[in-house]
Amino acid sequence: MAEESAVKVCVRVRPLIPREDCAASENAEPVHYFWKADAKSIYQSDDGNSSKSFSFDRVFTAEETTNQLYQAIAKPLVVSSVQGYNGTIFAYGQTSSGKTFTMMGSDRFPGVLPMAVEDVFQTIKSCPKKEFLLRVSYMEIYNETVSDLLVDSWKRKPLEVRETINKTIYVADLTEELVTSHAQVLAWIWKGEENRHYGKTKMNERSSRSHTIFRMILENRERSDPASGENADGAIIVSHLNLVDLAGSERASQTGAEGTRFKEGCNINRSLFTLGQVIKRLTDEGQKGFTNYRDSKLTRILQNSLGGNAKTVIICTITPVTLEETLSTLQFASTAKKMKNDPRVTEVSDEGALLKRYRNEIEDRKRQLQEASVFSHTDYGQGEEISLPEAPSEGSAADRARGPHQKPDQTACHQLKPGSCTKGAQTQRNLGREDARTSRKSQCDSFTGNRKGDLSCLSELCESGKDFDAPWGIPDEPSDEMDMNQTSVTVPSFADGPKDFVSPARMHELSGRVSFLMMQLEMEAQQKKDALDKLQLADIGSQNEDQSNTQMKKEFAETIHLCESLSTEMDKVLLERDYLKNELGVFFEQIKILDKDKASLSQELEEKREVDEFMALED
Numbered sequence: 020m021a022e023e024s025a026v027k028v029c030v031r032v033r034p035l036i037p038r039e040d041c042a043a044s045e046n047a048e049p050v051h052y053f054w055k056a057d058a059k060s061i062y063q064s065d066d067g068n069s070s071k072s073f074s075f076d077r078v079f080t081a082e083e084t085t086n087q088l089y090q091a092i093a094k095p096l097v098v099s100s101v102q103g104y105n106g107t108i109f110a111y112g113q114t115s116s117g118k119t120f121t122m123m124g125s126d127r128f129p130g131v132l133p134m135a136v137e138d139v140f141q142t143i144k145s146c147p148k149k150e151f152l153l154r155v156s157y158m159e160i161y162n163e164t165v166s167d168l169l170v171d172s173w174k175r176k177p178l179e180v181r182e183t184i185n186k187t188i189y190v191a192d193l194t195e196e197l198v199t200s201h202a203q204v205l206a207w208i209w210k211g212e213e214n215r216h217y218g219k220t221k222m223n224e225r226s227s228r229s230h231t232i233f234r235m236i237l238e239n240r241e242r243s244d245p246a247s248g249e250n251a252d253g254a255i256i257v258s259h260l261n262l263v264d265l266a267g268s269e270r271a272s273q274t275g276a277e278g279t280r281f282k283e284g285c286n287i288n289r290s291l292f293t294l295g296q297v298i299k300r301l302t303d304e305g306q307k308g309f310t311n312y313r314d315s316k317l318t319r320i321l322q323n324s325l326g327g328n329a330k331t332v333i334i335c336t337i338t339p340v341t342l343e344e345t346l347s348t349l350q351f352a353s354t355a356k357k358m359k360n361d362p363r364v365t366e367v368s369d370e371g372a373l374l375k376r377y378r379n380e381i382e383d384r385k386r387q388l389q390e391a392s393v394f395s396h397t398d399y400g401q402g403e404e405i406s407l408p409e410a411p412s413e414g415s416a417a418d419r420a421r422g423p424h425q426k427p428d429q430t431a432c433h434q435l436k437p438g439s440c441t442k443g444a445q446t447q448r449n450l451g452r453e454d455a456r457t458s459r460k461s462q463c464d465s466f467t468g469n470r471k472g473d474l475s476c477l478s479e480l481c482e483s484g485k486d487f488d489a490p491w492g493i494p495d496e497p498s499d500e501m502d503m504n505q506t507s508v509t510v511p512s513f514a515d516g517p518k519d520f521v522s523p524a525r526m527h528e529l530s531g532r533v534s535f536l537m538m539q540l541e542m543e544a545q546q547k548k549d550a551l552d553k554l555q556l557a558d559i560g561s562q563n564e565d566q567s568n569t570q571m572k573k574e575f576a577e578t579i580h581l582c583e584s585l586s587t588e589m590d591k592v593l594l595e596r597d598y599l600k601n602e603l604g605v606f607f608e609q610i611k612i613l614d615k616d617k618a619s620l621s622q623e624l625e626e627k628r629e630v631d632e633f634m635a636l637e638d
């Protein structure tokens with residue numbers, strides 16, 4: 020059952036900071052407060068006339084501390100995440116409004132994050148009948164690229180957001196560190212903080228240039244009772260606690276952003292805009308239907324927390340001395356308040372989250388092996404002589420899927436060591452998927468010359484970050500129904516190509532002819548051999564059979580002549596085929612050039628769109 024209280028929205032007003040104070044004193048004017056707040060609402064103070072007002076679950080005034088905010092609104096969610104509910108807390112607001120101050124805090128004023136970590140361990144202590152397994156991950160989305168904050172910079176690489184068959188969104192290759200104490204978690208957080216992108220702008224000395232998501236993955240189950248000899252084999256409950264510090268919306272004119280900062284600003288604004296759109300879509304009663312989370316990495320990763328299986332707390336931070344930006348944040352907050360989530364405790368089977376993952380992984384491997392096997396045994400276009408790149412063998416696919424140091428048997432050992440297998444599972448699963456993609460891509464490449472539909476599957480594989488479960492059976496012969504125009508790469512279609520251009524159907528026809536001619540040649544050769552045998556017999560035989568010998572010789576001469584003409588014809592066909600193969604090569608070169616052109620045009624378009632969008636968002 021959906022419960023409305025699953026989404027809580029509060030607003031935090033930050034006190035004036037030195038920059039704002041100084042600006043006022045430089046202008047020799049008193050600071051103008053556009054907004055006033057009480058415990059539940061906030062209203063515009065416009066020369067004594069309140070024109071706009073908003074109500075929320077809670078409004079925290081400038082005098083209230085982060086601890087008060089945490090206790091009132093965040094702690095219940097943290098506790099329920101230990102009980103098995105997914106929970107997300109995120110801070111939203113314009114640049115310099117106090118998101119990082121609220122989420123991370125400082126030594127003197129700890130933020131929501133360290134307080135939540137402490138409470139997780141406190142709550143666990145209060146549940147002696149349960150045993151827990153905890154992992155943490157820390158990622159950032161910088162310029163629409165997801166990266167792992169827990170690995171050293173030289174090892175860092177862009178990560179892909181993927182979806183499992185059960186519609187669970189995950190970040191491939193993201194490190195998950197097993198933790199057993201509060202101090203350990205803090206150490207990982209500080210490591211992540213060192214790697215995170217901060218930058219100086221006119222609005223904020225230390226402005227977050229990326230969105231960060233710190234995640235705790237909690238698995239728990241009833242403890243076994245050694246006294247009674249009972250072995251607890253109940254279900255395992257898995258929950259995620261996401262603590263998100265978003266980058267703030269900003270105006271280039273205010274932040275003075277140029278170059279890198281400007282690009283960062285564009286990306287920040289764009290993803291926040293998408294977040295707003297997704298929330299709007301989720302709350303728009305009249306527009307029930309598809310919500311596109313894929314428009315930004317942020318919404319994709321937080322998909323579960325936006326209208327899904329999670330409890331969500333949104334902390335909107337504002338400053339009372341800006342009008343427009345604060346109004347925009349308050350409008351976002353009041354839309355978000357209408358969002359409905361459907362949180363429920365998620366149980367996994369007795370085999371446990373980690374063990375189950377291994378089982379799935381083994382299934383994955385089997386499937387990949389089968390696929391590889393299908394390819395290596397598929398003899399496309401029998402009798403055809405066109406040489407295609409070989410499909411990867413079963414062995415190589417399996418070896419690479421298994422990883423460089425992993426023997427199959429070792430998987431079983433790892434299952435018993437959650438600490439070491441967590442990362443391994445993730446890495447291995449992703450290795451396997453990468454491998455499947457690579458091998459499928461190469462299959463796809465291999466057959467582009469023969470299958471009209473293949474270019475489309477190639478582009479789909481290259482563009483989509485998820486598993487591709489298309490049936491990969493190779494047709495016995497090219498189907499006329501396959502449509503080259505399905506391809507997402509803009510290339511001239513075969514139908515529209517130059518007159519002497521070879522279509523797959525034509526190639527197939529020629530290959531068929533070659534096979535037929537070869538068969539005929541073989542038959543004729545056999546006949547020739549028979550005739551020779553007969554001739555020899557005839558020579559040895561009686562001279563009285565001269566007449567029939569003459570006849571046989573005549574037939575033999577005819578056969579030889581036929582063989583020769585067939586052979587000439589076959590040579591011609593082979594020549595024609597080679598020529599057409601060359602043409603095909605030229606065509607693929609053209610496709611490559613067109614692809615490059617397309618990529619550079621897309622990039623130009625993207626840059627133009629970024630600038631337009633930024634201007635539009637500013638407007």
Ligand SMILES: Nc1ncnc2c1ncn2[C@@H]1O[C@H](COP(=O)(O)OP(=O)(O)OP(=O)(O)O)[C@@H](O)[C@H]1O
Binds near residue numbers: 033
């Ligand atoms: N509640 C508060 N009390 C005192 N100082 C605050 C408060 N909130 C924010 N500040 C101060 O305001 C400044 C900006 O805060 P912060 O960096 O947290 O903003 P932000 O919203 O995270 O900005 P950005 O989006 O640019 O990263 C900092 O100097 C911070 O110490």
